[in-house]
Amino acid sequence: MDSAMEDMYMGPTIPQVTLEYFLSSCLPPVDEEIFSKVYDNLKAKKVITKEGWDAMECDELEKRRADQGKESRKQRKRRKQNERRRKKEQNKEQVSQQRTPDGPGSANTPQQVDEPSQTSAGQPAATIHENDFFDPLTHCFNAVLDEANQVLVEEDHWREVLFKFRSNPRSSEATHESHKSDVYALLKESRAIKEPHAEDHESDVILPGEYRKDDNWVNQKENIRKLIGAVNHIMAYDLTRRFMFGITIEHKSTRFWFFSRSHAFVTCRVDLQKEAKQVISVILALGSATLHELGFDLTIERVFSGGISGSSLAMRTPGLYTLGTVANRDQLCHIVREHYDCKVHYRLLMKDAGSTLDDVPNLLTLLKCLKQVVKALQYMYSAGYVHRDISTRNVLYRYDVNGQISVHLCDLEYVKDVSQPREANQDVKMGTPHFIAVEVETGGYLFTSLSRSKATALHPSRALLLGSQWQNARNRQRAAGSRFVFNYLHDLESVWWIMVYTLFSKLPKGMVLEGERLKEHHAIRGQIFPHPNMSAERLLFLRDQDQRISYLDNLPNAFDSIGFLASLLGDYLQTQYELLEDKPEFPSGSCFADLHRTIFTDFLDETVYDKVVFSGGLCRVPPIPVEGPPPATRGKRKVGTEEVEKTSSSFAKEER
Structure with a gap:
């Protein structure tokens, strides 16, 4: 047991x-x-x-336990009384020793030698602290x-x-x-x-x-x-x-x-x-171990800076929210605290880290940053790791002393080693919603030959299309006994989603969208980038070239060149999904050998887009203005003297 x-x-x-x-x-x-x-x-x-x-x-403890089993009820009761009496006497002696000027343990203080107490039956006490x-x-x-x-x-x-x-x-x-x-x-x-x-x-x-x-x-x-x-x-x-x-x-x-x-x-x-x-x-x-062998990192020096000052304050944190009082204690729910542990939150501070991709001044800077991100992912691929959380806020860029762009791919909290196959559970859905890969979002492979053949016979409804695609992926995994795992292509798809998201979130500086055109732009972006739920349009935007082009046609004319580049990169990703997921060695690392090099040489090379991509400044797409009067606030406000006088005079009129 x-x-x-x-x-x-x-x-x-x-x-x-x-x-x-x-x-x-x-x-x-x-x-x-x-x-x-x-x-x-x-x-x-x-x-x-x-x-x-x-x-x-150890032997003495076992012997006393054996003697305890032989005691009668009266002997056991008498022994416990003697133990309690002896414990009180020891506590009194400890208090008296602490009050002596020499204190306990000094040369002038007699040391007490603990001896096993005897019961009235002559047996040693069975309790050892x-x-x-x-x-x-x-x-x-x-x-x-x-x-x-x-x-x-x-x-x-x-x-x-x-x-x-x-x-x-x-x-x-x-x-x-x-x-x-x-x-x-x-x-x-x-x-x-x-x-x-x-x-x-x-x-x-x-x-x-x-x-x-x-x-x-x-x-x-x-x-x-x-x-x-x-x-x-x-x-x-x-x-x-x-x-x-x-x-x-x-x-x-x-x-x-x-x-x-x-x-x-x-x-x-x-x-x-x-x-x-x-x-x-x-x-x-x-x-015989040294400090290093005992686990200390001697390259880090422990320092203490500053001090505690000011008055002490008490902060009250809210506990569990209750719905009412329960009269019967049997109706109380049991809270399993063993499975809920408090976490320690850390903040990483970096000097001169830079700005996020949400603040890129122009599209040329965006493409240069994405090229370096793909290069960083190639380095991670060579080490057998995937990032699993590529987003605009996890990519920081800055200009060095020579005016060149330097990019940092940060937030490696969810990095995972996929170079070695493991018998483990299926990967959980992980990533930032706007930039997560569609397969990761649905939790299954969507580009195999089986999925593509069934997709042609689906109902034309887009909602049913998404549900059927997801169900097909699930059925394929159950039939094959396989599991869905995050791979290197999913990180690259997240890079592509950053490009698309920027196109639908920015406008050329000075351009104004108003009325129905602004509402239409927000509606299209909401279909491709829903939050927090996924949509059929997001899957179709990657899988269906015609659907993708129809959405990209709604972008400003200045974005035509980079919109065409985004469409070509989407076609390439879709093709690679279909080719790789049908390979027998998929998803081993050898399948993805040339992906990163092809993307940053054929699609993100400066000689390709430097002269054709819009290089002007950017501004954010404005929000849709709220129609009608603003909602009344429930907050407190100060009442002026004139309002008090008007209120008092109105009360006086009513009394008359």
Whole structure:
């Protein structure tokens, strides 16, 4: 049952690896001679025995649990009363020690030695606190590091152990809340940017750990949840972290974790006592690692600029919206919070990044920018990646010192590696609505021979055409058992949609559209670029040459040349879709080898459009003016003195 629940919780998300793989792939190698010396020294000092860690009371805990099962009801009640009484006495002693001038733990303060309490029946108390059970393990791990330091000095090694294990909580440098774990591996020399370094900061944590006294799937799940939360908390606020380690222990079941910004994995279970030698090998490998091998990016310097000033304010955030009060608590809906995690939003700041394509001054600049975008997509193709979110706002351009246009293709949040085939689910619809490829929008392949043959026999209604095309693509995928995946041609189609969108969103500077002509222009653009829903006209604009030309004929006469260029590029994309999707090797990367080069040499070459494309300034298409009086506002406004006098006089007349 435990393994089944664990598999259901873990799932395929976090893979398990052997401890040997963990040591060889994540940590530096440890010389066998050094390991033997450290292990022998630990045995000589009785830190480790044949049964495992000498300070751990695993057998004592199991014995007390067995004795607890033999107790009668009266004995169990008497034992619990004694435990509560003993706990109150300990709390009083701790308070009295804190009030002494020397404080707890000083030389003048007598140290209390915890002894197992006895019940009236003479049996030891069966309860051992979790912290008392695992506190000796911190000292055991530090003993391994101390012996490693000593052996490294004897062997004249230049590196030394950089951290210590501690159980006390550490503070955060930022204003966010700190995250508390059961055990930490903390750097000896702090990397914190705040002075003084009197406290342990989360910037020094290289390994958080969670432990539980009992080994069951509930405790395993809780340990995993807390460990992942701690690692995510630290790495989200510290950009110098490339990866981190972790450890979870449930009674004697031990696992080591590896977390990077791209993947994570965990080792198989290791018995803390019976396989203590393997645990020592991991601690020793961590102790011999450098800062770089512990996951720190030394090319990034942590700095602190400015300070917190001003008065403190409280911001109230709205919670869940309610529809009313429920009298019966059984009618309350259960909110599954485990599947809803708060996200950290980031903002990328770039110096002199430039302007978006929404602000291009003329069509020549637009074509030059699109050429560089295709070139950037060619570089991504050579690396096996697709962008999946090409839009006017994700392309930034600026002029360099020589007056040349420099383009940045940004917002790589949805970049995906498609060079290697994977057995995965179908790609979800992703992209900006105005520029998303039609196949991505419908979620299926629309240009295969099967789709084209069925398209000729469809009802002439455009709405039915779109629905039938979408259904044909779905049926083809179900019949072939294949899945729809995003490919390189979809990014190129998005570039083409940017060109078309600009033509229908701009006018030559000084041109005026009014009345019915302006309404017709907005209606055509709304059919090709609906938001947020798709339309049949958008699909026909790409597939049907006559339909495309009829729409482009409504553009201003100054846009005839670039409109013809957009129509030719649309024909080329449609042809490539039909050719590639019928190839047996589709959608492998070899199918798209010449696409990018052909587009920026045959369609976006400056010698092709430099002398024929309209080079004048552009302005935005004006919105359709609102007919009739403007709607009344519901906002508050100030009432003038004259209005007050008129209102009071009217009331006086009514009273008369």
